[in-house]
Amino acid sequence: MADTAKLILPDGQTLExxxxxxxxxxxxIDIGKLRSSTGYITMDPGLxxxxxxxSNITFLDGERGILRYRGIPIEQLAGKATFxxxxxxxIYGHLPDKNELSGFSTNLTTxxxxxxxxxxxxxxxxxxxxxxxxxxxxxxxxxxxxxxGTGEANLEMxxxxxxxxxxxxxxxxAFSYKKSIGQPIIYPTDKLSxxxxxxxxxxxxPTEEYEIDQELVDxxxxxxxxxxxxxxxxSTATVRQVGSSDANLYASVAAGILALWGPLHGGANxxxxxxxxxxxxxxxxxxxxxxxxxxxxxGVRLMGFGHRVYKNFxxxxxxxxxxxxxxxxKSGKPDVLLDLAKQLEAHALADDYFIxxxxxxxxxxxxxIIYRALGIPTNMFTVMFxxxxxxxxxxxxxxxxxxxxxxxxxxxxxxxxxxxxPYVPRENR
Numbered sequence: 137m138a139d140t141a142k143l144i145l146p147d148g149q150t151l152e153x154x155x156x157x158x159x160x161x162x163x164x165i166d167i168g169k170l171r172s173s174t175g176y177i178t179m180d181p182g183l184x185x186x187x188x189x190x191s192n193i194t195f196l197d198g199e200r201g202i203l204r205y206r207g208i209p210i211e212q213l214a215g216k217a218t219f220x221x222x223x224x225x226x227i228y229g230h231l232p233d234k235n236e237l238s239g240f241s242t243n244l245t246t247x248x249x250x251x252x253x254x255x256x257x258x259x260x261x262x263x264x265x266x267x268x269x270x271x272x273x274x275x276x277x278x279x280x281x282x283x284x285g286t287g288e289a290n291l292e293m294x295x296x297x298x299x300x301x302x303x304x305x306x307x308x309x310a311f312s313y314k315k316s317i318g319q320p321i322i323y324p325t326d327k328l329s330x331x332x333x334x335x336x337x338x339x340x341x342p343t344e345e346y347e348i349d350q351e352l353v354d355x356x357x358x359x360x361x362x363x364x365x366x367x368x369x370x371s372t373a374t375v376r377q378v379g380s381s382d383a384n385l386y387a388s389v390a391a392g393i394l395a396l397w398g399p400l401h402g403g404a405n406x407x408x409x410x411x412x413x414x415x416x417x418x419x420x421x422x423x424x425x426x427x428x429x430x431x432x433x434x435g436v437r438l439m440g441f442g443h444r445v446y447k448n449f450x451x452x453x454x455x456x457x458x459x460x461x462x463x464x465x466k467s468g469k470p471d472v473l474l475d476l477a478k479q480l481e482a483h484a485l486a487d488d489y490f491i492x493x494x495x496x497x498x499x500x501x502x503x504x505i506i507y508r509a510l511g512i513p514t515n516m517f518t519v520m521f522x523x524x525x526x527x528x529x530x531x532x533x534x535x536x537x538x539x540x541x542x543x544x545x546x547x548x549x550x551x552x553x554x555x556x557x558p559y560v561p562r563e564n565r
Contacts, residue, residue, distance in 0.1 A: 141165050149174050156187075160195055177548045188368060188545075189376065193226060193531050196367045198445035203452065205365060206230070214455045219360040220244065220330050223302055223527035226365055227534060241330075243299040248324035248333065250274075250304050250311075251281045258315045267312040267519045268402075272393040274308045275301070279386035290384065291537050297385050298530045305526055306330065309519045310337030316515070331356040334523075339511065351466065352510065355459050359503060362452040363521055365528025367445075371395040371402065375529045376536050380545040385533055392529045393522050402518040405504035408440035409514050412473040412480075420472065422479040430489055440501030441484060442494065452499040460502045463509045477505050 139155035151173055154166040164187045171177050180186045195204045203210040206225050213222055217231075224232040224240050232240060254277060261270055282300060284293050307324055314321050314337075322337045332353045340346035366372070374395035379388040396402035415425050428436040443450050464474060481497055484490045507517050536542055 143170075145174060145176060156190075158190075159192075160197070171548070177550070179550060183373075188373065189536065189539075191367075191532070191535060192229075193535060194365045194367045194528070196445060198443070198447050201446055201449045201451045203366070210362065210451055211455060214358055214361050214452075217357075217361065218329070218331075219357045219364070219524075222361050222364050226527045226531040227298055240299070243295075244303040244330060245324075245326050247300045247303040248307055248326075250278075250307055254281065255311075255321070258311055258321075261315065263316070263318075265316075266397075267309070267316065267516050268393065268397040268522070270312045270315070271305070271308060271519055271522060272390050272397070274312075275305065275386055275393060276390040278304060279384060282386075291534070294385070294530075294534055294537075298534075301385065301389060301530065302526055303330075305523060306334045307337065309516075309523055310334060312519065313338055313513070313516055316513075329353065331360070351462070355463060355506065355510075358456070358459050359506065359520065360524035362456060362499060362503075363524030365525070365531065369401070370398070371525065372529060372532050375533055377545040379533045379536055380542065382544075385530065388533050389526065389529050392525075396522055396525065397518055402521040404440065404498075404500035405507065405521070406514050406517045408477075408501050408504040409473065409508060409517075411437075411439040412476050415476050415480075416472055420476060422476060422483055425480070426483050426487065438484070438490075438495060440504065441490065441497055443498045446498070447494060449496055450498045453497055453502060456499055456502040456506070457497070460506050460509075463506050471509070474505060474509065477501075 139157070140152045141155055143151045143153055145151070151170065153170070156164045156166050158164075167178055178186075193206065195207070196202065205213060205222065206229060208225070208231075213225075217225075220241055221231060221237060224236065228236075254274065257274065257277060258270070261273075278300070282297070284290070284296070290297075311321050320342055322340045322342070324333045324337060328336060328348070332348050335352060335356060336346050336348070368376075371392040375388045375392040378391040379385075383391075399407060415422065418424070425436070428434040429438045481501070484495060484497070490496070503520075504514075504517060507520060508514070512520065
């Protein structure tokens with residue numbers, strides 16, 4: 137007999153509600169028939185306690201610091217897999233064998249170029265345009281060039297459109313950066329791997345030879361893997377919500393990019409660097425800054441510490457910290473902001489105030505530092521996040537479209553406005 141929960145309402149109604157149990161023991165109360173049976177709805181601002189779907193893609197346990205893609209611990213994927221393998225894993229549900237990986241990689245290479253006419257778009261964006269604005273506009277524009285993926289959502293074309301997006305978004309991101317600094321666009325090279333290609337398009341110049349640094353390629357793979365999916369976060373939920381209307385993959389992903397752009401979501405690592413810049417401008421006194429953070433009346437926040445979901449530690453931060461140390465040791469270049477970051481980390485990890493509140497460095501703290509050390513400008517940080525999160529968005533969109541119980545997303549509300557309010561003619565106002 138299935139488990140149920142009994143709901144007793146103020147008007148005396150009672151309702152038996154099914155209990156749904158996930159494969160890792162998570163439990164949810166199914167309220168799907170609550171309104172039709174009782175006239176009540178639930179209130180959950182921010183949907184913090186609401187399960188909007190069943191999913192077999194990513195498991196996250198914030199209390200225990202666990203993150204797994206398709207059941208595989210993030211620690212194993214980050215240490216052994218490539219980003220391309222993780223893309224395949226998330227979208228198709230299993231790690232690719234040699235033939236599958238070869239075919240998938242070949243398709244990514246084939247679709248790396250964007251339509252040459254799209255270069256005109258880059259030329260007409262303002263030089264002050266944020267790279268995320270360009271990225272979202274260009275992803276939307278892709279559907280105008282690849283019309284087999286537009287219109288109503290089309291699962292039959294998923295394989296083609298998924299590889300197009302994963303490959304072309306990398307090219308668009310690099311072109312956006314080159315546009316922002318006034319350098320010539322660098323085209324992708326077929327013989328290079330996914331991440332090596334991206335780094336070359338970002339940093340190569342036509343006047344110089346560009347040498348691939350495998351350690352930097354490995355770190356880029358790591359960063360993208362750690363961001364590849366994270367359950368039903370704001371941008372992923374947006375992709376699902378837009379896709380629930382049968383919007384195509386390009387439109388749904390473009391919406392996810394815009395949701396990610398928000399400073400409370402994808403912009404967190406950018407805020408870390410901006411925080412460090414403010415500390416530097418104020419004299420570089422970390423002790424002074426820490427004291428202001430502890431003062432509730434100061435309004436000063438410690439960016440890059442703690443997490444909405446993880447309550448003990450962020451498993452991604454544990455992994456990325458080691459990579460951060462490698463990058464900083466490798467560069468050997470003095471950087472006052474990176475030095476301040478090390479001081480801030482040491483202070484926070486040793487201070488009872490932060491320990492008691494479980495304010496530990498999260499993935500955003502370290503990723504911002506790494507991106508800066510790699511030479512990626514602050515306004516490109518969220519673009520890098522989007523590049524990593526893309527396979528997760530695609531996998532979530534695909535899973536929703538394949539769900540036989542899929543419904544268009546349509547939340548309810550509790551109205552708190554005026555009662556009936558008669559129209560007043562203009563001459564009487």
